[in-house]
Amino acid sequence: MKKLKGYRFRIYPEEDQRQFFIETFGCVRFTYNHLLMAKKDKTVESLTPAQLKKDYPFLKKTDSLALANAQRNLDRAFSNYYRGRAGYPKLKNKKAIWQSYTTNNQKNTIQLLNGTLKLPKLKTAVKVEQHRVVHGLIKSATISAKNNTEFYVSLLCLEEIQPLEKTGEKTIVMFHPTTFIQTDANITLPTLDLNPLNQKIEKEQLKLVRRKKVARTRGVALSDSKNYQKQKQRVEQLVLTKSNKKINFFDQLTWILVQQFDKIAISTPAPEDFCEEGLYSPSDWQQFLIKIHYKIDWYQKELHQQQK
Incomplete structure (x- = not known):
């Protein structure tokens, strides 16, 4: 039976990689907040990350999948709000302890190779502390950071999980x-x-x-x-x-x-x-x-x- 399974590892980016992550956090936060403000403003037509890129060219430098996922996260937040499972979505704060973004694996753009992690838009692989074997196909990766000093990756993988033997207990x-x-x-x-x-x-x-x-x-x-x-x-x-x-x-x-x-x-x-x-x-x-x-x-x- 194939199931989605998550793995979380500590990563150790070099200075240029660290700056790339911080800039991506900022672009994702910027996109999320602008889409949220557009939803609040009833006079504004539906906004998309692609439309934002026209007005804010700096967004073109970052991972487009990360921006698309920011929109999906906002849609999910509103869905939870309308179903009574969460409060009204709030603006993201750059002073928050934790920052993150999610990207997707398209044609092996995300790979674990000899103790390193390959990611979209990043020219060099990031050192990763892989303490367990990852099985199956990597579907997405979420990069998160605490105070922009400690960095982690959470991998969502589709893998075959074998049922355990029956005990009768x-x-x-x-x-x-x-x-x-x-x-x-x-x-x-x-x-x-x-x-x-x-x-x-x-x-x-x-x-x-x-x-x-x-x-x-x-x-x-x-x-x-x-x-x-x-x-x-x-x-x-x-x-x-x-x-x-x-x-x-x-x-x-x-x-x-x-x-x-x-x-x-x-x-x-x-x-x-x-x-x-x-x-x-x-x-x-x-x-x-x-x-x-x-x-x-x-x-x-x-x-x-x-x-x-």
Whole structure:
């Protein structure tokens, strides 16, 4: 069975490649915002990236597929808004921590070659930290950057996924405030201890508050305070580390479940199960559900939802 599967790798662009990415982020953001403003203005006819290029020639230098995807993303945002799944689309901000653009693979314009990544419009390949083998056909690549310093690529691939062997086993999965989940089966599940990291985050956040007070006492804008900005980045990195640890934990859990059981019934937790002092939040549970859903679909197992 062929399914779309994602891979994410760290990339290390050289200075000219880094500038290319930053310029592309800007062009995609510019296109998205202008198309959004045109939709807001009822007197303006429908606008397209091709029409924008006529008025803004600098857009011709960037990847046309990235601009086309900006339009698709906006259309998707409006679709989610009209269906009540999201708020009204907002303008993109160049000061946002994360910036990104998506391009498509046309006749091998995106390739992984000997530890490097080939991309459309980029003359040289980018060094990539490929920690796992990519199978199947690459359909698209999303380049993202944190503060324009850390760069990543997310590859969407169409590949053949073999179903797992049937075990004949079934289980019920329930939320647990400490271990995250518990089952009615006699099985050892991985655990996640976030207490040391949470304590470190709390300690660094207190430092951030103190440096904020010092900057304001000295009459220095926070954007100009080097000590505050360094501490802010330190806190953000720790929060990101915590998020990544959770994602890895959910991946381990869901993989063990689909390997061990053919039928998995999930008991939906009540809102009060997520107390303020708890280790896990409703968004953590949603991440877990997303992962278990697609893995059950991939490996041809059965899933049942149960209400408390």
